[in-house]
Amino acid sequence: xxxxxxDMIRELGDSLQPGDQWATYPERTEGIFWPQDGSQSWIWPNxxxxxxxxxxRIWDSAKSxxxxxxIVGLTAQNGSEFLSGWFPHSFVDxxxxxxxxxxxxxxxxxxxxxxxxMYKRYGKPIFIQEAAPHRFExxxxxxxxxxxxxxxxxxxEGMIYGxxxxxx
Numbered sequence: 730x731x732x733x734x735x736d737m738i739r740e741l742g743d744s745l746q747p748g749d750q751w752a753t754y755p756e757r758t759e760g761i762f763w764p765q766d767g768s769q770s771w772i773w774p775n776x777x778x779x780x781x782x783x784x785x786r787i788w789d790s791a792k793s794x795x796x797x798x799x800i801v802g803l804t805a806q807n808g809s810e811f812l813s814g815w816f817p818h819s820f821v822d823x824x825x826x827x828x829x830x831x832x833x834x835x836x837x838x839x840x841x842x843x844x845x846x847m848y849k850r851y852g853k854p855i856f857i858q859e860a861a862p863h864r865f866e867x868x869x870x871x872x873x874x875x876x877x878x879x880x881x882x883x884x885x886e887g888m889i890y891g892x893x894x895x896x897x
Contacts, residue, residue: 730754730771730783731790738794747798751791754784755805755858756830758815781820788824805830805858811847821851826890830859835868837875844883854890855883861894 734753738745745751758780761770772783784804791801802824808831810816821827827847833840844855862868862876883889 731786734787735790735794738791743796745795745799747796748800749795750800750803751795752801752803752805752828752858753791754787756807757804758807758810777815777817777820781817781823784820785823802826803828803856803858805856807831808843808847811851812843814850816851818851821853825853826856827851827853828856828858831857832860832864834863834866835872837862837872837879840876841879841883844879844888848883848888855888856890857892859893 737753738751757771761772761775761780772779788802788804795801803826804824805828806816808829811827811829829844829847831840831843833843840860844857848855857880860876862872868876880889880892884892
């Protein structure tokens with residue numbers, strides 16, 4: 730996985746510019762919890778510490794290959810694994826940012842509570858790489874406003890590093 734990431738960077742040549750974000754292999758916890766024997770896992774053993782070590786190696790290699798000023802380490806993980814405590818602090822500490830893909834369809838109160846819980850557990854600002862008021866439905870203006878009000882509120886409190894939006 731480290732070599733494949735490096736190959737992608739080399740193939741891009743000078744396309745990467747300062748300020749760009751290099752965030753490969755998002756949500757890689759998908760497929761490592763089932764089946765129970767781990768036979769579908771991309772990494773073995775599929776433990777939190779081994780997962781963290783793999784990403785540290787991927788990020789270190791990427792940092793050595795991308796131009797100066799390219800941001801490395803903003804690879805999103807599912808919010809459920811942060812909320813459960815599956816990720817060790819060392820994973821978030823290494824990048825300095827908790828990067829999350831998290832949907833709580835139509836419930837801004839739960840969205841805020843979840844983000845606050847993640848921030849409290851890991852003590853790092855959150856980059857919401859993927860979230861929207863609804864994952865696969867077009868939200869109303871009121872739902873969108875409530876969703877973005879939560880993000881704005883937490884940003885003012887210093888909990889939000891950045892935000893991306895994805896709408897299916």
